Amino acid sequence: MTTWAGKAADLLAETKRWWTTRIIDIRPGEIRIKGRPIETLIGHAGYARMVWLMLRDDEPTPAELALLEAALVAAVDHGPQAPSIAIARMAVTCGAPLNAAMASAINVLDGVHGGAGEQCLQLYADVLARANDGLELEAAVHAALDAFVAAHGKMIPGFGHRFHPVDPRSVRLLALVEDAVEAGAATGRYARVGRLVERALEQRTGTRIPMNIDGATAVVYGELNFAPPLARGLFILSRSVGILAHAWEQKQQGGRIKGPLPPAVGYTYAGDD
Incomplete structure (x- = not known):
């Protein structure tokens, strides 16, 4: 026969299991993140290392943290x-x-605005999976592109930019990846796939469509072995800095009920007169 005390103990155990985490352990006067006392991290761990520590169980190298x-x-x-x-x-x-x-x-940082890095990293991963199944890498690129276009349409995330003929951010990031490969801190697999996708798009369209920031960060996150969904989360962490800065600047500037364009610009009415 189950006693009242036994039921209470079972309920307490079930309640404690309701939220189960390996990330953090908090007790009176003690905070440990992945087993590390918070006071040993404060003043010693930079922000990038804390992001890594929260998301991963392995310890990053200095070169990985730099990337x-x-x-x-x-x-x-x-x-x-x-x-x-x-x-x-x-x-x-x-x-x-x-x-x-x-x-x-x-x-609003969803599939169209903010999701390209995740989608691009999924494309890269699909290429590598097809190559692991026996396809030559360039053939795997074309097969993955065909599958992506069939499923999602002709726009390939991570390539081309509405404003920059060549995205300066991607150029710099890819150079850093190359440095990491030379230092033995990255394999270069994702960088090679990204370059091959860029080449394949030029072959298909007759126009060079350079890798943009989303394609380049997808290379970085792939080289660092982050799962594709985390590419979007990491982008949001990054862009949140700009969002905060602009919101604060606007607060200092003032203004009231500003729309996307000055009222004098107007818009196009397409209904019946």
């Missing part, structure tokens, strides 16, 4: 016309506090 930090730096901002940044600024002029402005902006 991660470079990718986080590269994507912080792309100007007030970037939809997420514009949304944050407009939200502030509507009276929203910083947290609401940031949340409004982050909420």
Whole structure:
């Protein structure tokens, strides 16, 4: 016969299991992240290492941390016309506090605006999976592109840019990846796949479509063995810095109920007269 005390003990055990985590252990006067006392990390671990530590169980090398930090730096901002940044600024002029402005902006970092890095890394991973199954790498690139186009359409995430003929961020990131490969800190597999995708797109279209920031960060995150969904999360961590900066700047500038364009510009009415 189960006693009242036994039921209470079972309920307490079930309650403790409700949230199960290997990330952090908090007790009175003690905070440990992945087994490391927080006071040993404060003042010793940089932000990139904390991101790695929270997401991974392995210990990064200095070269790996440098690559991660470079990718986080590269994507912080792309100007007030970037939809997420514009949304944050407009939200502030509507009276929203910083947290609401940031949340409004982050909420649009989805499949179209913000998801390209994840999608591109999935494409790279598909290429490598096909190569592991026996296809020559260039053939694997074309097979993966065919499959992606059939499933999602002709726009290939991570390549081409509406504003930059050549994205300066991707050039720098790829150079850093090459340095990491020479130092033995990366395999270069994802960098090679990215270059081959770029070449394949030029063969197919007759036009060079250079890798952009999303394609380059996908290379970095692939080389660092991050899962594709984390590419989007890491991008959001990075872009949140720009979102905060623009929201705060707009708060200092003031303004009231600013829309996406000055009222004098107007818009196009396409209905019946």
